Amino acid sequence: MMHDYTDDTDELADRIVEFARWRTRLDPIPLGQARTEEELQQLVGATVTTDGVGGHRALELFRDVLAPSCLSVDYTKYLSFVPAAPTEAAVLFDLVVGAFSIYGGSWIEGSGAAFAENEALRWLSDLCGLDRRAGGVFVSGGTIGNLSALVGARGAAKARLDAAGRPRPDRWAFLVSKTAHSSIPSATAVMDADAIAVDTDEDRRLTGPAVEAALDEHGDRIAGVVATAGTTNLGVIDDLRAVGQVCHDRDVFFHVDAAYGGGALAAPSARPMFDGIELADSVIIDPHKWLFAPFDCCALLWRDPDQARAVHAQHAGYLEFLDAYGDWNPSDFAIHLTRRSRGLPFWFSLATYGTEAYAEAVQVTLDLAVEAGRRIDAAEHLRLVWEPQLSVVVFERIGWDAARYQTWTESMMDDGSAFVVPSRHDDQPVFRFCFVNPKTTVAQIDEIIDALR
Ligand SMILES: *Cc1c(COP(=O)(O)O)cnc(C)c1O
Numbered sequence: 001m002m003h004d005y006t007d008d009t010d011e012l013a014d015r016i017v018e019f020a021r022w023r024t025r026l027d028p029i030p031l032g033q034a035r036t037e038e039e040l041q042q043l044v045g046a047t048v049t050t051d052g053v054g055g056h057r058a059l060e061l062f063r064d065v066l067a068p069s070c071l072s073v074d075y076t077k078y079l080s081f082v083p084a085a086p087t088e089a090a091v092l093f094d095l096v097v098g099a100f101s102i103y104g105g106s107w108i109e110g111s112g113a114a115f116a117e118n119e120a121l122r123w124l125s126d127l128c129g130l131d132r133r134a135g136g137v138f139v140s141g142g143t144i145g146n147l148s149a150l151v152g153a154r155g156a157a158k159a160r161l162d163a164a165g166r167p168r169p170d171r172w173a174f175l176v177s178k179t180a181h182s183s184i185p186s187a188t189a190v191m192d193a194d195a196i197a198v199d200t201d202e203d204r205r206l207t208g209p210a211v212e213a214a215l216d217e218h219g220d221r222i223a224g225v226v227a228t229a230g231t232t233n234l235g236v237i238d239d240l241r242a243v244g245q246v247c248h249d250r251d252v253f254f255h256v257d258a259a260y261g262g263g264a265l266a267a268p269s270a271r272p273m274f275d276g277i278e279l280a281d282s283v284i285i286d287p288h289k290w291l292f293a294p295f296d297c298c299a300l301l302w303r304d305p306d307q308a309r310a311v312h313a314q315h316a317g318y319l320e321f322l323d324a325y326g327d328w329n330p331s332d333f334a335i336h337l338t339r340r341s342r343g344l345p346f347w348f349s350l351a352t353y354g355t356e357a358y359a360e361a362v363q364v365t366l367d368l369a370v371e372a373g374r375r376i377d378a379a380e381h382l383r384l385v386w387e388p389q390l391s392v393v394v395f396e397r398i399g400w401d402a403a404r405y406q407t408w409t410e411s412m413m414d415d416g417s418a419f420v421v422p423s424r425h426d427d428q429p430v431f432r433f434c435f436v437n438p439k440t441t442v443a444q445i446d447e448i449i450d451a452l453r
Helices: 007-025 037-044 055-069 088-099 107-128 142-164 183-190 208-221 240-250 261-266 268-274 305-312 317-323 344-353 355-378 402-414 442-451
Strands: 135-139 173-177 194-198 222-228 254-257 282-285 298-302 382-386 392-397 422-425 428-434
Touching: 007 055, 007 088, 037 055, 088 344, 107 135, 107 261, 107 298, 107 317, 107 344, 135 142, 135 305, 142 183, 142 222, 142 254, 142 282, 142 298, 142 305, 173 183, 173 208, 183 194, 194 208, 208 222, 208 240, 222 240, 240 254, 261 268, 261 282, 261 355, 268 355, 298 305, 344 355, 355 382, 355 392, 355 442, 392 402, 402 422, 402 428, 402 442
Parallel strands: 173 194, 173 222, 222 254, 254 282
Antiparallel strands: 135 298, 282 298, 382 392, 392 428, 422 428
16 A cells, blocks of 8 residues: 555655755755756656556656756856755755645644744745735745735725726736836736836836826726836846835835845845835745745735735635634635645744844845956956846856857856856846855856856
8 A cells, every 4th residue: 555654665764864865965066957858768768657666766766867957056156047045954844844744725724834934924024114914925936926916906906996986997907117027927918917117217227206107197007016126137126115105195006026136135234225115015025036945935925914815815615614713824815725835944944043044144145246246347358237236247248149158158057067047138148147045155256257258
């Protein structure tokens, strides 16, 4: 019986735990390498068979072939997209979360887990300066976080128009900046709504006057305004105070996408840049990006959780029982029902190390960005394109065309010496570093700068 715990299971347990321990201890961590489907087919072959290949064999295949065929986002020279650097405690506790079969959607089934997740959410909410009534849930990522937030915003807009006796628009729209993350237009497309791009200022920031003018122009069609606190490509933070104030004055829902940038709130030195985030009706922050949690973990916070519940709670005869117990069912605050208590590894790490350790680790990465900027500025073959604000550094390799950027990136990947992929800025190819790993060193940055000669 596959559900029996046998001696063989026991041996497998030792191997799995030992393997996880080995990976957690591994230093330095290699980049890993993508393989083709054909190569993997040849190396792995058929694994899902009538009788099974056995846990030992499957583990061996994972250890020897499948795992090395995945890039390690916590490799210290993985500086593309937004990397990740989960803490030891967070990674190890992820094993425990899996072992416990917790249903994380309702209070009655997962009260202990929900309590701990709420502690972690409270810390984030306090960093944002939201009031004590604020709360939310951990969802899979910024994409679902943004979609859930915009659906909540539309719900609030409907309620506001209905209460005022004004007609609902034929088609809803959101005001967003041109630099908003790709998940925002994706969310509006799912909602069959429009994302109206508002011009940014010379610093690429969404501003209060621009949002005000757009609200005047589009009126009741606007279901909400989306500001970004840390754009993905440049790390720019919109003028949150001015935009938030306009939204507040007009009674328009204000969502702040801090999926990447929000991690910086942990460092006191960065907080002034987020001035005004406390005006948000909803905020997302991905702890799997810059707060050292494993995938997948996005905090979605609502100023008014009741408003979110009104839109997102699912109702059915078979769910009524859950509603009778406690008024905090995590499922009620986003688009999902069954959910893993994915905030637990993040909570465990916070509880283990304390928030001061988070402040220090985030500060290390902010300092790395400043130092990388200085070194790029000083290198005659490179040009700094943007003064780093958060932990993103964007620069140009003078004299290279897009094809040359590409071949350099591929050669660095092939020998496992860095993962730095080209991006685009003002339609020009650029390189972009994103620092979230406090174990990245200045010497490693120098290695990459040298390799670009
Ligand atoms: C990464 C990112 C997202 C999307 O988050 P996922 O967790 O990848 O779904 C949304 N907004 C911003 C600003 C991001 O940087």
